[in-house]
Amino acid sequence: MKTLENKQTVLKYFETHDTKYLSEDTVFINMNTNELTIGREAVGNMLNYMYHVAFEAHAEITNTIICDDKAVLEANFKGKHIGEFAGIPATHKDVNVPLCVTYDIEDGFIKVARVYMLSSVLEQQLAS
Numbered sequence: 001m002k003t004l005e006n007k008q009t010v011l012k013y014f015e016t017h018d019t020k021y022l023s024e025d026t027v028f029i030n031m032n033t034n035e036l037t038i039g040r041e042a043v044g045n046m047l048n049y050m051y052h053v054a055f056e057a058h059a060e061i062t063n064t065i066i067c068d069d070k071a072v073l074e075a076n077f078k079g080k081h082i083g084e085f086a087g088i089p090a091t092h093k094d095v096n097v098p099l100c101v102t103y104d105i106e107d108g109f110i111k112v113a114r115v116y117m118l119s120s121v122l123e124q125q126l127a128s
Contacts, residue, residue, distance in 0.1 A: 054085035
């Protein structure tokens with residue numbers, strides 16, 4: 001039962017990025033910078049910025065693995081650079097960046113996410 005509930009939570013989150021699937025004290029860790037985003041609201045703001053303010057983007061899912069209390073998402077972050085990002089003004093360039101996120105799931109909510117995004121690939125695409 002726990003595996004099914006966790007799988008449903010993660011799949012719904014993958015589809016919607018709705019923060020109701022995150023624990024109140026969720027932690028997202030940018031593994032490139034070790035930057036922490038803590039709390040449901042802060043993570044929601046960060047995701048909104050990435051997917052709707054700095055970029056008009058989506059995660060094109062290529063692979064998922066979901067177990068009792070862990071999940072892995074492999075995807076491509078795809079979209080257009082429409083706003084300032086990392087000091088770079090909008091270039092309106094298309095981006096396609098490999099993305100992997102590992103999740104810890106607790107009591108039917110995503111508790112921790114470790115985000116692996118190839119920032120060097122993103123920077124190269126914005127520069128070229």
